Amino acid sequence: MQNSVIATFGTATVHGVRQAAACRFSAIPYAEPPVGERRFLPPVPCALEGQIDATRPGPVAPQLPSRLADAMGDFDAPQSEDCLHLTVWTPAPDAAHRPVVIWLHGGAWQSGGGAIEWYDGSRLASEGDVVVVNVNYRLAALGWLCVPGEPANVGLLDCETAIAWVVRHIAAFGGDPARITVMGQSAGGSNIAALLTRKPAFQRAIIQSGSMGRGYRSRAQADAIGLAFLQALGVASLDDARALPVQALLDAQNDPGVKTALAEEGTGRSLFSPVLDGKVLPFDIEVDLAAAPGKADVLIGSTADEMAAFPGMGRDADSRAYGRRVFVAPAAAWAQAARAAGRNAWLYEFAFAPSDRFGACHCIELPFMFGNVGAYAGAPMLDGMTPGDADRLVGQMLPAWLRLIRGESPGWPQAPALRTFV
Template sequence: MKDIVQASLPQGTLSGIRDQGVCRFSAIPYAEAPVGPLRFAPPRPAQWRGERDATQPGPVCPQLTSRLARVMGDFEAPQSEDCLHLTVWTPGVDAQRRPVVVWLHGGAWQSGAGALDWYDGARLARRGDIVVVAVNYRLAGLGWLCLPGETANVGLLDEEAAIAWVHAHVEAFGGDPQRITVMGQSAGASNIALMLTRKPLFQRAIMQSAGLGRGFRDAEQAAHLSRVFLRAAGADSLAAARELPVQALLDAQLAPDVVAALQAEGANRSLFYPAIDGDVVTRDIDAAMTAAAGRADVMIGYTRDEFAAFPGGGLDEDSRRKGDRTFALRSRQWARDAVDRGRQAWEYRFDAGYSREFGACHCVDLPFVFDTFDAFQGAPMLEGLAPAQARRISGDVQTAWIAFIRGGSPGWDVAPAQHLFA
């Protein structure tokens, strides 16, 4: 039975839903809608007041279909630039001060959303007696343009604004602002690494399949791609781009000139990617990343067959080597750097992939973390997975993740030892 439940914040009252022992508050604005003159601008704190209905999921950032839809399956959700929202799942709106985990989704900086059913945090919250928060942030051109004289990497600033909102308000949802873990996968995990080079409001991190081996894009190349992109969209300046319909910005991602410019880079990066702009992302990025590993206890890992998810990849040795270069080697180095700087670090590899085509590919771990196999029903990457296997492995994964989120060990030896999920 579902009941209405309320949370009181300084701004006003949120109405959410209690269902099977977990309260959910959806589409909570953590920043103003980034529209009109705020398109491409750094996030500004949300200004809502009074009573707010948080019972219904909100829209996701405008986006094209993910290139991994053939692996993960696809989703349908309303899209809007007014998407800087987060979702909170909590076992109780009370004074318990539970540990908190903030989820940052992946999607190559151009697809996905925290609001998707894929990342429903109810089971994780109930099983661990923790508060789970999932974040939407700006994607593609809306969040990751890099032009001289303008703020770059505003999608990263969105995520930081969301974490700051959680730090300020999570007590109203039964959470402890002093015990925040930030958890991300793929682009989300790489963004955690960048936040740790700055002034993080968290000291624990779970980094799943961070593609740190690709490095980050230098400002000159990022500016070149951004200029080509804006021309393809039909704008000769950022001011003109603020006037474009959002569909023009989406269509420009597929324009021949844009595709050619990205291919000419030859770095196997996404069109939109964090840029070393010298402001949000420091120019001395290698030294900063090494130092960043000393700012958080970490659980870090990757899947055995990462590259099998991507076009041209497979289960062959060459694909596995590419996956190791992109995901494994830098993840293991991060753990070593963390230990060297006095932090606790645990490594894992996720081998539980049963599809003959995709094996243990990029993203295959996600339904195990959230126990959301129903939302991933029909996903090709899960072909061959038996229900009993799903329950067993998901139970092992959630036990480890929850133990870490609650401030302890995931249950295996510290790095450089590596735990295998199979």
Template sequence: MSPTVRATMPQGTVTGLREAACCRFSAIPYAQAPVAELRFKPPLPATWKGELDATRPGPVAPQLPSRLRGAMGDFAAPQSEDCLHLTVWTPAPDRARRPVLVWLHGGAWQSGGGAVDWYDGARLAVRGDIVVVAPNYRLAGLGWLAPEGGTANLGILDQELALDWVARHIEAFGGDPDRVTVMGQSAGGMSIANLLMRGQPKFQRAVLQSASLGRGMRSAAQAAEIARIFLRAAGAHNVEEARRLPVAALLEAQKAPDVLAWLAAENAHRALFGPVADGEVLPADEQAALKRASGRVDSVAGYTADEMNAFPTPSAPGLGDEVFGAPARRWAADAAAQGRRAWSFRFDHAPNERFGACHCIELPFVFGTVEAFKDAPMLQGLRPEEAVRLVTEMQQAWIGFIRDGDPGWPEWPQQKVFA
């Protein structure tokens, strides 16, 4: 059994585990459980007091299997609506005020989790002498349903509340609340852009990996239309009735024929649920807001050479660059034009011909979790020496940016290629 370690917060004491050179505090609530009357409502801060056992991983948000499991493999984790918690990895819960990295996972806003083994933050924390934080946020209909009269973009508000928690409490875990970098991949990268659209951010730097900046957000009217169809498929006439439905009904409704028909007719290459340009949580004028957002923090933005190879359905030639590549380059250009330091990268390493350098393939190297991805089809053929090289190169670059604001290659318009 690993020895326990404790962190003292204003509301009480948190007990985690020390594993070699890193301490892990699992499933710390940052919000109240969004269940019953709190389902489909903005998150409220957690209210626990006294002693908190953070030695065991918690559940991920309710979800269907990922459509990318053919490339990434799959993960096993319990699911629960009571999922608004975060995991902290730190060299020590002292007062060293280390730089902080907050990880926002991808999964098209439909799947994933902050602290699954793929995204274990221990190696980054130890190598960089930093604190890594990974929150869950609500997914699919529970986090992104936008019915008329309801609040849209609940998942963004979850992420924002997690960042509030970091600002208030990370010092107890050895972190510096004034040196926070947010890193996100795919939906997590777009979520960073969404957070920056909301005004003055609660972080100082950002890393956007394969952010889906080119897919666009739905309008409030479009979101309300699919919300009506979805609720009807789930067996509810309105949100009040939907609060009483079992979670399984809300998950199964994602596969209902009427829902899938609406999504196919939209033909926008978007997930069923995601950010909405509602004019309240997020601006109605997405493109103008996106350009302003790029100028609010220094950033690293990049993509992979063969993004669409991870997806199960064939795509039109050039779609990967349209959705991920060109928007990442535009983000860097817009940031630089507004006086921000910005860096661009492309990940080209392709272990096998089938998947190439596909969507998500850089993640094992950023986190140093190649072993956790050992069954991922996208990594079949990866040579051990190449894995070690890429982990070293990417972690040194990301840590350089997190610690010192510079990943170690020239700023935009230069582009770093990881081959």
């Protein structure tokens, strides 16, 4: 049964719902709708006033189906360019000043969303007495297209703007702005690394299967793909592209010319990723990236068969070696650098492998650290899992993640020690 609940700040009254496990506030705008003339531009923070209906889940960013759907299954959520929203779960919108965790989803900067059932934060909120905030940020061309003379990395600026909103307003939802953990997986984890090269407004990070710098494009590389993208759209500029229907932007991701430009880059990166544009991120990021581990305590790790979720990859020796280069070694190096800088750092590996096909693949830990196994019903990567397996892994992971969010040790020695979940 759902009952109304409100949070107030300034002249805004936000109406949510009180559920069995936690109060939920959905689709809270943190920036002006990035539509029309605002398409492709940096986010503009919005000031909320009056009565805000946050009782119903909102849309996610426009996107094509995920390339990992064969492993994870798919999700059903409305899509809209007007998607710069937050979802908040809290035990109560009171003055308790609880620890806060902000979730940045993965999806290769092209798919996913904070407002989907996979990432429901109610169990984290209720069992940990913490406030959970999920972020939608712009995806694919809308958030990461880069063309000469135009802004880049607006999707990353979305994340930064959302975090700033949380710092300003989370006390109204029972959270403590001085105790914020930012948590992300895959592209979301890589976004955290990028944010840590700037001026982060958070003290702790949980980084799951992030490539930790591998995804950054030079401005020249990004401009080359951007120009191919404009050509696929049949336009000469971003101004012209602002007038196109969003479906045209999605369809252009599969244009042969765009695929050729990506192949010619020869890096194996996703079509979209953070760009070393000289403004949001420096042209030469190595110095800033080397300093980033010293800015937050961290829980960081990967899975044993990362690449098995990706098309054309598996659990063979070559795929595993590739996964170690892209995910495992960078996580260990980040933890080592954090320790050397005087930070607390813990390493984990997720090695539970219920199916022969996918093993412990990219994303497989997500159901367990959120405690949302039911939301992944039918996911092929979980074929072979028993109810006992699910209960055991949730019982191990969810409390460990919550301890880190509360500023404690997750429950094992710091890096280079490794906690393996099997």
